[in-house]
Amino acid sequence: MHYFTDMPLLLMSVQSWTYILVGLTFSLYIFIAIWSRAGSTKDFYVAGGGVSPLTNGIATAADWMSAASFISMAGLISFMGYDGGVYLMGWTGGYVLLALMLAPYLRKFGKFTVPDFIGDRYYSNTARTVAVIAAIIVSFTYVAGQMRGVGVVFSRFLETSVEWGVVIGMLIVFFYAVLGGMKGITYTQVAQYCVLIFAFMVPAIFISIQMTGNVLPQMGFGGSLEDGTYLLDKLDGLHTQLGFEEYTSNKKSMVDIFAITLALMVGTAGLPHVIVRFFTVPDVKSARKSAGYALVFIAILYTTAPAIAAFARTNLLQTVYDSETQTAQAYQDMPDWFKQWEETGLLAWTDKNNDGKIQYVNGSSIVGKKPIFIEGKGAHGERLLSNPNIKTANELYIDKDIIVLANPEIAGLPNWVIALVAAGGLAAALSTAAGLLLVISTSVSHDLIKKQINPDISDKKELLAARISAAFAVVVAGYFGINPPGFVAAVVALAFGLAAASFFPAIVLGIFYKRMNKEGAVAGMVVGLLSMLFYMLTFKFNLFGETSSEDWWFGVSPEGFGSIAMVINFVVSIVICQFTPPPPTEVQEIVENIRIPRGAGAAQDH
Amino acid sequence: MDEPIENSQQPNKGKKAPNLKEYWHENLKYLAVLLFIWFTVSFGAGILFVDSLNQFQLGGFKLGFWFAQQGSIYCFVILIFVYVILMNRLDKKYGVD
Numbered sequence: 097m098h099y100f101t102d103m104p105l106l107l108m109s110v111q112s113w114t115y116i117l118v119g120l121t122f123s124l125y126i127f128i129a130i131w132s133r134a135g136s137t138k139d140f141y142v143a144g145g146g147v148s149p150l151t152n153g154i155a156t157a158a159d160w161m162s163a164a165s166f167i168s169m170a171g172l173i174s175f176m177g178y179d180g181g182v183y184l185m186g187w188t189g190g191y192v193l194l195a196l197m198l199a200p201y202l203r204k205f206g207k208f209t210v211p212d213f214i215g216d217r218y219y220s221n222t223a224r225t226v227a228v229i230a231a232i233i234v235s236f237t238y239v240a241g242q243m244r245g246v247g248v249v250f251s252r253f254l255e256t257s258v259e260w261g262v263v264i265g266m267l268i269v270f271f272y273a274v275l276g277g278m279k280g281i282t283y284t285q286v287a288q289y290c291v292l293i294f295a296f297m298v299p300a301i302f303i304s305i306q307m308t309g310n311v312l313p314q315m316g317f318g319g320s321l322e323d324g325t326y327l328l329d330k331l332d333g334l335h336t337q338l339g340f341e342e343y344t345s346n347k348k349s350m351v352d353i354f355a356i357t358l359a360l361m362v363g364t365a366g367l368p369h370v371i372v373r374f375f376t377v378p379d380v381k382s383a384r385k386s387a388g389y390a391l392v393f394i395a396i397l398y399t400t401a402p403a404i405a406a407f408a409r410t411n412l413l414q415t416v417y418d419s420e421t422q423t424a425q426a427y428q429d430m431p432d433w434f435k436q437w438e439e440t441g442l443l444a445w446t447d448k449n450n451d452g453k454i455q456y457v458n459g460s461s462i463v464g465k466k467p468i469f470i471e472g473k474g475a476h477g478e479r480l481l482s483n484p485n486i487k488t489a490n491e492l493y494i495d496k497d498i499i500v501l502a503n504p505e506i507a508g509l510p511n512w513v514i515a516l517v518a519a520g521g522l523a524a525a526l527s528t529a530a531g532l533l534l535v536i537s538t539s540v541s542h543d544l545i546k547k548q549i550n551p552d553i554s555d556k557k558e559l560l561a562a563r564i565s566a567a568f569a570v571v572v573a574g575y576f577g578i579n580p581p582g583f584v585a586a587v588v589a590l591a592f593g594l595a596a597a598s599f600f601p602a603i604v605l606g607i608f609y610k611r612m613n614k615e616g617a618v619a620g621m622v623v624g625l626l627s628m629l630f631y632m633l634t635f636k637f638n639l640f641g642e643t644s645s646e647d648w649w650f651g652v653s654p655e656g657f658g659s660i661a662m663v664i665n666f667v668v669s670i671v672i673c674q675f676t677p678p679p680p681t682e683v684q685e686i687v688e689n690i691r692i693p694r695g696a697g698a699a700q701d702h
Numbered sequence: 703m704d705e706p707i708e709n710s711q712q713p714n715k716g717k718k719a720p721n722l723k724e725y726w727h728e729n730l731k732y733l734a735v736l737l738f739i740w741f742t743v744s745f746g747a748g749i750l751f752v753d754s755l756n757q758f759q760l761g762g763f764k765l766g767f768w769f770a771q772q773g774s775i776y777c778f779v780i781l782i783f784v785y786v787i788l789m790n791r792l793d794k795k796y797g798v799d
Contacts, residue, residue: 173771178752181770185744188775192740195782196733200789314772318762326762344756344767354749361744381799384789388782395775402771691726694798 113515129272129280140277141208147376153389156373158289158527163245166524171496173405177343186360193365195387199374203383204690210368211543217606218614230598231368235532237591242529243577253518266574288523295520299504317403339458355656363592366600369531380693408499416454424453433505442495446484459488537566593658597624601665615676620669628661725796743777
């Protein structure tokens, strides 16, 4: 937390840079919010419905890429190697499903929200309510993580406490989400995308040039190092020498990799805050194109992240281990950044065999998930821990977040680049948080109040209700950001599983299967949701007694179970539908109608 | 996957009615082909056949690994734009744009 204090002169300027960059970007967001405030519910829900495909594509990319994509994903991949591909394929492949199977039709349908579609297509307020509940659970789960991300970036780069970081983040989001609704969010997201992608690419390009001489990290990833060996071959070699599995080979079972990838893809396509972005473009043609642009802007980061992962992993291993002489390096010879990040608690070293060298091998260096530091320093000046794992030879703990956060320092880049990462992380977290908050507020003001409780409410009053529920949602999200429930990380996987198990089948069947009726859809969603919840509670939270990966059904982890729950939803929906009456003629006409692009007017309030 | 349902085909007002059924069938055909490729590059090349593809090199990459961490994503982008072009053409052909 206090690593700045050790080297006041040099690092103060990183802090000043951070203040300047974060201050500038925040003022920009506020300026945009004032310029684009919403005047009607249509502005608030779908930004007036006239957003260009390119603008919407950029906004979708920012909406989609969260604090986790920006800060944690490259780090995760760095430690998972090939297995990290589940995130890369899962979080991009969903856009193909979205573009081909959902976005154009939902745009033609032309309402404001996902529960709107479910409610109208299945002519049932029960279906609408199930959809509202699912949308709110999914979005809250996600938004708490974003606020936490804001707090962490603040505390790491600006020496404020996590609590203050969350409060400042809340105020900013409050300002532009409550004032501008979807309109304000759309244009701030465009600005946030520019900030975050610049912040992500600059260090990546520098490091790629340093290590492989390639300007493009995507090329450097497959390029060769100074000594002529390919980067990935070198990395595989280092891994083998240190007793890890090869970087490019799999550790999870193939079945599980398949299931997780599918669950993430389908979950992505079913996430309400992504889907609603496609209600903001003028017509069906734009909705298709917009999905393509969105994936281009996402792919820039998603193809760079695995390259950063491999660069950082190689750098890190070569720092602690000399592969020529096959010896561990001494703690004393570690570069400055190593000790600085030890101060923040993201690195920890315990000299288990008292040789002053850093043994980094396969196995957990500590007991539990995080190192617990105690007062005092060891023989070599290292911070002491109370929870080293004496059963393994591994002496080094590395937090996955360090890969992106410390990358510029490891590569010795200028201070402004280091500060840029803070601004980028904040942009990623805030843009996603705003999109999610909008879904929550719309669910309450539109799907609950307007569609169920008080259909005669005036546009002005509905807008006020939307603002109040957005404000309320910001506060609740902030509370969870400051007091994160212990299960936050676990619950994010649940969010995808839930979206996969509920929305995706209901929407796809609603478009592609005209005979699908409300009985089938509601039963499918409920059974899908419940089986997902049951599996998570049983195998993730061990609610019904201790379980291990041996007990998983078909070897599928809770993270991957969304794909099975989705199949269950499909089967239940179709079977129940055969034994119940077909939907009324008007509904079948809706289905006919959404299949034809012509005449998609602006999103309608009905 | 649709079974025909009576009285559901509403003639379009105004312009001469395009053959919507055929339009929809061509659309489904495109979908099937594109989603097959989508499945092949990700679940196929990146997961199911990754070991056999890893026998081949693409620059410094093992081929299967490349598909899992790079290639599939490029293919996804191309797939969406191919779909956009195909559908724009189809919309014109049937006069539904």
